[in-house]
Amino acid sequence: MVSVRRRKELVSARKAAGLTQENLAGVMGVDRTTVIRWEAGDYAPLPYQWPKLAKVLGRTADELRELIGLHPPNGTAELGSALEPAFGWLDRHAGWSPGTARGRVAIAASVKPHSDAPVGRSRVAAALANYYSDSVPGHVLYAARCGQVEVATSVLTRPDWLDLACPLTAENDRIVLSANENAAREPVDEVGAVRRLAEAAADDVRIADVPLYRLTDVQIRPEMVGGDVHVVPFVEYALSMDLLERELHHSRAVQPGRMPLRDRYLPDLQAVLDLPGRLCAGGVLALTAIARPADPFRGEADYLLLVQERSRHVVNAARRLAVIPKSFHGPLADQRADARIGATLRRELEEELFGRGDVDRTTGVQRAADPMHPARLSAPMRWLTDQPGRLRMECTGFGFNLVSGNYEVASLVVIEDEEFWPRFGGDVEANWEAAGLRQYSTLDGDLITELIGDETWSNEGLFAFLQGLRRLSEIGGERVRIPAVELGR
Template structure:
């Protein structure tokens, strides 16, 4: 008698069979799961059958799966969509024999592709944190696997999961953080100060440290003005981590929230030369994990203190006392780890509409997801990303390169430029032939996408540098043609749109305490510039920058 062999076309098909569900039953389960977990994705039986087969009805490849559908399936199975749609590793479906019956054997997925974790899944430590575990083992002079063991033990302690879960959303308002930073950094630096604005008469303070010459730059991000240069190719050697228990707690939070941590290189700012119509300075390279387990810990330390009603001061913030004890030291970029990014207010022209009203710009605002390293569950402009190389370490130093990449990734669905994804072997993901349809259209003619840097500052919460910018698409045809293709990726929990003619609602938005401080900085600076250039499409609040 021959063996009964079950052949699966895709890992997704195998996983559904292992659940002992039919295609129709699983499609119904997906709809229920999406409703209960607040996921916008849907999956019809017909669409599911195409995914199971691994190709379209005409035999052609499936193409890119919609982001919301991919995220939904990834959340259910805990595997990346590319893995789910690939053939099982054992293509013959070799069976384990139980009581004379052949049962499909579980696919053994390589660790390198198991890159996604999910909130509340504590059964295993997500392997995409392995780089962080290894780094902390090395810097703390621990034996291998010690960090992973300590994180597991930490999560097993009574009450720890509940305590961590209570801290994961943004519980401390933006204004309270600004007050705390002003109290801690009570020694001023001449010519510098915290960014403060008055929006239609409402005063707003932030944690962003800046100076007048760094504001209202009106600097087009072109090859002749966007001139950050790479000076140090090799990352600096990190010093020994002498407070590893804070990092262990941070990694436990990452497990709880399903945070993605990929140890790709990021740029570190060594010097800066910013003035109107000119972005200059030098950058080196650094480890993202080093940042995530050192400087990025300062935000949690600060938020915990403020949530308890404490006023942060020297001696009460051990991590801040160690890494960023003074404003003068914060400005000494070459002597510390200073990573950061670019973020932009995105304004897209829309034609007049019988229901909405006259022609305007749509302003896109995101609420960040819990899976991002910083600013989780806070409002921010979009795109927003770390300043880091994609492939070309020298050419990618330009702020415009980061903004184009983040626009393509965060709003146009181009996953090849996602720096958290492993195993991408494409030499040039931003090559014109690989661009999304919206980005390809914007790139076909000069002037379709305008990018300007509107300000620069240092966020005192974690010492990050922030290049605030404005992206403007003036051609109404873009929104008419591609408005339905714009969809935030996994880094966003939700996406909002506001009209540039709705002065009242924009002013209310600016006063929202859920903003990240760097997000509000970019939002306010972007609005100031849009008021100058938007013409009849804008009726925005009056935004005055108060003296530093």
């Protein structure tokens, strides 16, 4: 909490800069309610926002920290606030006395972490294919070819889980919330959890105390994406299954018996597919394609494809390429209604592309009873949903990513009405999860083929990108001139 004196100083600093709450919210790319909460002392700006906020208010970074009582990410005060839910969870599940996790993480965070460059995507896929030398009938690792570029991924799928073209409507989108009874709990690796939290403090990674959907059953058909989910704390996933990605990148030998966490959590493909027996979290990610009219400089009518370079602040796939939006599947307000895939996808369009900071689940307590009520939608989303046919959302594929066992729901978002880009193109901007945003035209087949071979892709991102391209080639007509994406055999 921020003191009364400092709350008044923050308000004074904003007014001295000649800004209303609405002005400051617009400049910072957040909702006005976020600024209200800063000034009410409900929560402080997150560290990644400090440099921009300091500049807007005409203060140095040190002056801003003093103004509202902030501390650098590696300071003990920051450890005690931003990561406090994770400390409490670890203390309870490791059987430690309160405060033990915080102290151990503070010690670990005082050592400068070794920052590794991301391992090439194909090396990750090959290492996991070697580790999982067993096979399960009907399941394959996703692979594809586009032109002369061939790629293999770490996504375990089935032929009948691909090319679904399943509209994410109420009739077809059938993931449902079930009672969370007798749910399997993952054992805690205390050393790995402490190291993970120290890295999170160093890199300002957000590990929020929010609910997450874990998958316990799945039924996939061309006309339906269905299954059962339970709710678990995000921190439980972050300090268990998510540790597998870091172990993979730091292991000298990716072999059974040489990777303690993987040997414990996901020793074989049967364990990967044993959904009731493990914590299977995951997410929704979509290739976004926006119809654009012909342009005298750009050329013929096309689709704009958006690809993000992931920030180092995200929990997984940091500093890798991915489609956008990409999110963990979890409830925003209504745990039952939000279990549907389309609910997460619409929320993430609002947050990751249309600037709705108030639907960012990592920023604090949700106060709106219905954050996705039509009256609260952004102008672009309201326009898209005003008339049928402007927005198409489909599931294009499903699989399990062997990196951490996550389920991945690959999707395609197509904005069909080419009036959208001239009207709202200036409003499309990636949020904090992206370090950069790239755009490609569906008329530039050579560039897209080259992009497919980029080694900085995340495996799940490439899976969604390729499945989206296959579907877009079927429905896009003359707007799409891309070499055929053929599935591997």
